[in-house]
Amino acid sequence: MQSTLKTPFSHKAENGKLSNAELFFLVSLASWVMLFGTLILSFILARIKTPLWPPPYIESFPLLVPSFSTLAIGLSSVFVTKGFSAYKLNKQSDFKFYWLLAIVTGLLFGTLQTIALTKWMTFDVREHVYSSSVAFLILFHGVHFILGLSGLLFKFFNPSNIQSLRLWSWFWHFLGVVWLAIFMAIAL
Amino acid sequence: MSTHSSNNPQANHDEHLHAEPTTFISKYLISYDHKVIAKQFLFYGIFWAFIGAFLSVLIRWCLAFPGEPFPVLGNLLFPSSNGIIPPDVYTMLFTMHGTIMIFFAITPILIGAFGNFCIPLMIGARDMIFPWLNMLSFWLAMVGGVLMMASFFVPLGASAVGWTSYPTLAHSQWSPGMGHTLWLISLFFMGNSSLVGAINYITTVIRLRAPGMTFKRLPLTIWGLFLTAILNALFLPVLTAAFILLLLDRTLGTSFFLSAAISDVGTQGDPILYQHLFWIFGHPEVYIVILPAWGIVSDLLSFFSRKPAFGAMKTAYSMTAITILSAVVYGHHMFTTGMSPLLTGAFTTLTLLISIPSGIFFLNWLGTIWKGKIQLHTPMLFSLGVIITFGIGGLTGLHLGAVSTNLILHNSYFVVGHFHLTMAVAALLGAFAATYFWFPKMFGRMMSEKLGKIHFWFTLVPILYIFIGQMVAGYAGMHRRIYNPYEYNYLKPLLGLNIYIGIAVFTVFFAQFLFLYNFIKSMRCGEIADSNPWKVGTLEWTTPTPIPHHNFDTIPVVYNGPHEFSNPKVTGRDWLSQTEFVEGVSNT
Numbered sequence: 001m002q003s004t005l006k007t008p009f010s011h012k013a014e015n016g017k018l019s020n021a022e023l024f025f026l027v028s029l030a031s032w033v034m035l036f037g038t039l040i041l042s043f044i045l046a047r048i049k050t051p052l053w054p055p056p057y058i059e060s061f062p063l064l065v066p067s068f069s070t071l072a073i074g075l076s077s078v079f080v081t082k083g084f085s086a087y088k089l090n091k092q093s094d095f096k097f098y099w100l101l102a103i104v105t106g107l108l109f110g111t112l113q114t115i116a117l118t119k120w121m122t123f124d125v126r127e128h129v130y131s132s133s134v135a136f137l138i139l140f141h142g143v144h145f146i147l148g149l150s151g152l153l154f155k156f157f158n159p160s161n162i163q164s165l166r167l168w169s170w171f172w173h174f175l176g177v178v179w180l181a182i183f184m185a186i187a188l
Numbered sequence: 189m190s191t192h193s194s195n196n197p198q199a200n201h202d203e204h205l206h207a208e209p210t211t212f213i214s215k216y217l218i219s220y221d222h223k224v225i226a227k228q229f230l231f232y233g234i235f236w237a238f239i240g241a242f243l244s245v246l247i248r249w250c251l252a253f254p255g256e257p258f259p260v261l262g263n264l265l266f267p268s269s270n271g272i273i274p275p276d277v278y279t280m281l282f283t284m285h286g287t288i289m290i291f292f293a294i295t296p297i298l299i300g301a302f303g304n305f306c307i308p309l310m311i312g313a314r315d316m317i318f319p320w321l322n323m324l325s326f327w328l329a330m331v332g333g334v335l336m337m338a339s340f341f342v343p344l345g346a347s348a349v350g351w352t353s354y355p356t357l358a359h360s361q362w363s364p365g366m367g368h369t370l371w372l373i374s375l376f377f378m379g380n381s382s383l384v385g386a387i388n389y390i391t392t393v394i395r396l397r398a399p400g401m402t403f404k405r406l407p408l409t410i411w412g413l414f415l416t417a418i419l420n421a422l423f424l425p426v427l428t429a430a431f432i433l434l435l436l437d438r439t440l441g442t443s444f445f446l447s448a449a450i451s452d453v454g455t456q457g458d459p460i461l462y463q464h465l466f467w468i469f470g471h472p473e474v475y476i477v478i479l480p481a482w483g484i485v486s487d488l489l490s491f492f493s494r495k496p497a498f499g500a501m502k503t504a505y506s507m508t509a510i511t512i513l514s515a516v517v518y519g520h521h522m523f524t525t526g527m528s529p530l531l532t533g534a535f536t537t538l539t540l541l542i543s544i545p546s547g548i549f550f551l552n553w554l555g556t557i558w559k560g561k562i563q564l565h566t567p568m569l570f571s572l573g574v575i576i577t578f579g580i581g582g583l584t585g586l587h588l589g590a591v592s593t594n595l596i597l598h599n600s601y602f603v604v605g606h607f608h609l610t611m612a613v614a615a616l617l618g619a620f621a622a623t624y625f626w627f628p629k630m631f632g633r634m635m636s637e638k639l640g641k642i643h644f645w646f647t648l649v650p651i652l653y654i655f656i657g658q659m660v661a662g663y664a665g666m667h668r669r670i671y672n673p674y675e676y677n678y679l680k681p682l683l684g685l686n687i688y689i690g691i692a693v694f695t696v697f698f699a700q701f702l703f704l705y706n707f708i709k710s711m712r713c714g715e716i717a718d719s720n721p722w723k724v725g726t727l728e729w730t731t732p733t734p735i736p737h738h739n740f741d742t743i744p745v746v747y748n749g750p751h752e753f754s755n756p757k758v759t760g761r762d763w764l765s766q767t768e769f770v771e772g773v774s775n776t
Contacts, residue, residue: 020391023391031387031421031424032425034423034426035426038468042429042433042461046456126442129456132443136433140432
């Protein structure tokens with residue numbers, strides 16, 4: 001039960017056990033899942049209950065650009081995984097390379113999202129719950145995305161602590177999964 | 189998880205050996221110490237509890253003496269109406285009473301104060317695992333408290349839409365002004381405060397238990413607090429999501445919760461969606477409030493009956509079962525929203541299923557005191573009070589859980605009486621029991637038993653009268669949230685009952701000053717408590733009083749369960765500390 005960890009933010013979790021910080025992160029992840037799950041489920045419920053979705057007088061959200069941004073955030077997740085395993089093998093240059101790629105693809109995701117949203121939001125999105133909820137979901141994910149991207153950037157310059165590197169990469173994967181769920185809820 | 193796998197059980201704990209703070213600010217204000225944060229939460233909760241209680245006095249004054257000016261303070265509070273409580277203020281009163289009592293009084297006292305105080309001490313840790321988050325939790329609650337207090341003073345007054353904050357009433361067209369917006373923002377902070385605390389509690393209980401402190405040896409108090417923390421971590425985000433959407437509706441003019449029929453701004457939102465989101469959180473919330481009290485009472489009944497808790501693990505498992513079930517029964521709050529009969533049937537069944545685990549631990553409580561050597565100290569009296577109020581409240585819950593009777597009783601005073609007895613009064617009496625019980629450890633002095641017993645009787649008897657009376661009134665057809673029910677002919681005969689309920693409320697309110705006096709006076713000049721005044725064996729009583737900054741000089745090793753009382757193999761006394769090894773009783 002009592003692990004032999006040296007500090008609450010131990011650099012390595014021994015015996016394959018989760019470190020305290022990882023356990024903390026997983027518990028908070030449960031809260032985050034409930035938060036985004038609630039919002040996405042509300043969206044799906046509104047969608048099911050509304051007869052015309054999207055309503056004919058509202059321009060529907062274009063799906064081409066977001067498809068590419070989905071691809072970008074997925075790629076970014078792959079690069080983060082690659083970078084992290086390079087870090088574990090102590091290959092610093094490989095880590096920097098993949099981590100930079102992850103940040104660039106992350107930025108690409110952000111740019112594509114902004115383009116899609118601004119090109120579409122030429123009307124008052126409050127006109128219908130369809131448009132306001134699509135805009136809200138994208139923006140709300142965007143706020144967390146900015147947090148995650150700053151984390152990646154921070155770890156690019158200060159990668160000394162593998163523990164927090166792992167947590168930030170987990171958070172990044174989580175953001176990818178959340179975006180995928182949002183995208184499917186909007187598109188399918 | 190094996191208990192003794194680690195070579196060095198101290199390692200995880202010694203990281204929590206911080207230097208003892210010396211300045212006033214670092215010691216009492218921005219403290220990382222769980223014991224200080226517990227006291228901060230306790231004072232915070234007691235302060236708000238008195239405000240919430242005063243609001244209930246105003247509410248009952250309206251119902252007992254409609255149209256008469258409130259004595260003494262009336263002209264000061266309501267100068268424009270010559271001391272008479274106006275109808276719009278009445279709606280504000282019951283809204284703020286509910287909000288304050290749930291989020292600002294009971295939650296901080298039971299979870300904030302006793303969660304913080306008991307968890308590290310009872311599991312044998314030096315502090316919470318993330319002391320900084322613990323401090324953050326308190327200061328988020330402080331921000332929430334300041335905002336809620338501020339909302340009383342904005343134009344048009346504080347929120348007046350009911351503590352459930354249902355749209356469409358909660359939208360800015362129907363409840364204009366800053367009051368409700370501040371209410372939402374304040375509860376956003378309170379929610380995050382509880383959330384941060386909950387994540388901290390969960391990680392602490394999983395990681396920092398002393399060697400030998402298996403889940404089976406965990407005091408039931410910690411079981412209750414642990415399950416509460418799980419519910420908090422999972423369901424507060426749902427409330428947060430609902431509040432964010434409602435806040436957008438109010439401030440930016442979206443229409444997530446406005447349907448086409450009544451909105452000229454947006455269309456096709458759904459007010460019922462809010463009710464779903466609110467009650468997905470709201471039903472677990474009643475267990476968030478009551479689970480710590482259940483845990484505390486389960487322990488205290490055993491401590492003061494000098495008997496092992498009857499079926500302690502069954503109590504723990506049934507509390508766990510209730511925790512799981514609480515997530516899937518929320519629909520019984522919404523039977524009248526036009527829910528399909530299939531769903532109402534399902535929710536009725538699930539709701540009534542809760543009575544099985546509730547029945548198990550309730551009978552375990554009775555089994556614990558059965559033939560015990562009962563010591564009627566004040567904490568025990570309050571624990572017995574919880575048995576009575578929760579028993580009555582729980583049984584009347586069956587009428588509300590079943591759809592057929594719920595449809596009749598919905599929104600009546602029967603509901604008010606029921607939920608107060610179940611989760612409000614039971615939790616409050618549990619909090620009183622905890623305060624009287626842990627006061628010697630917290631402040632190093634005993635509270636006056638004599639005043640405590642007077643406080644108990646002047647609390648329990650009127651409280652039973654109030655809420656059983658309210659259930660009678662509800663059965664007679666009296667609705668909740670009506671300013672003057674006597675405008676309806678069929679409710680006129682209830683005036684007498686309401687006057688007596690009012691008098692009972694005033695009695696309870698003034699009895700609480702007895703508690704406050706006792707609390708403050710005992711802190712300064714109570715009888716000095718020795719380190720284990722109640723002669724019980726849980727870990728917090730093995731520490732000296734006052735507790736040193738690092739709690740335990742060496743992390744204790746646990747050999748026994750928390751309720752080793754009257755064991756025939758132990759001679760000379762009737763209790764056994766969790767850290768004592770006795771051949772034939774303890775095992776490693």
